[in-house]
Amino acid sequence: MVDVLGAIQNAISIVQKLRTVAKKIEHAELNTLLADLSNELADARMEAAELKTKLAEALSEKEELRGRLDTRSSATPVLDGKVYRFEGEEGRFCTGCFDGRQKKSRVTKLPKGFRSSIGTWECPICKATY
Numbered sequence: 065m066v067d068v069l070g071a072i073q074n075a076i077s078i079v080q081k082l083r084t085v086a087k088k089i090e091h092a093e094l095n096t097l098l099a100d101l102s103n104e105l106a107d108a109r110m111e112a113a114e115l116k117t118k119l120a121e122a123l124s125e126k127e128e129l130r131g132r133l134d135t136r137s138s139a140t141p142v143l144d145g146k147v148y149r150f151e152g153e154e155g156r157f158c159t160g161c162f163d164g165r166q167k168k169s170r171v172t173k174l175p176k177g178f179r180s181s182i183g184t185w186e187c188p189i190c191k192a193t194y
C-alpha cells in the first residue's frame with residue numbers, strides 16, 4: 065500500500081525548496097503558483113489523514129461484525145434454567161450478553177451463601193445474576 069501521507073509530505077518538502085529557489089529569481093507568478101500548490105498539498109494531507117482514520121474505523125467495525133457473525137452462525141444456545149449452554153462447550157453462558165451483543169460470556173457459580181437471594185450464576189462481563 066502506498067503511504068499517501070508520506071508522499072504528500074515529500075511533495076510539500078519539494079514545494080518548499082522550489083519556493084526558496086523561486087524567491088531568488090523573483091518571479092511573481094511562479095511564487096503565487098507555488099504558494100497555491102503548497103496550500104493544495106496541505107489540504108490534500110489533511111484530507112488523506114481523515115480518510116486514513118475513517119478507513120481504520122471501518123476496518124475495525126468490519127472485524128467486530130465478522131466476529132459477531134461467526135459467533136452467531138457457529139452457536140445455537142440451549143436454555144438451561146436461566147442461562148445458556150452450547151453444544152460441545154463447557155460451562156454455562158450469560159443470556160443477556162449473547163442475546164444483546166452476540167458475546168459468549170461464561171457465567172460463574174456464586175458461593176452457596178449468596179445463591180438463594182440473588183441467583184446461582186453471575187456474569188463476569190455484565191454482572192447480571194441468574
Ligand SMILES: [Zn+2]
Nearest residue numbers: 158161187190
Ligand atoms: Zn453477561
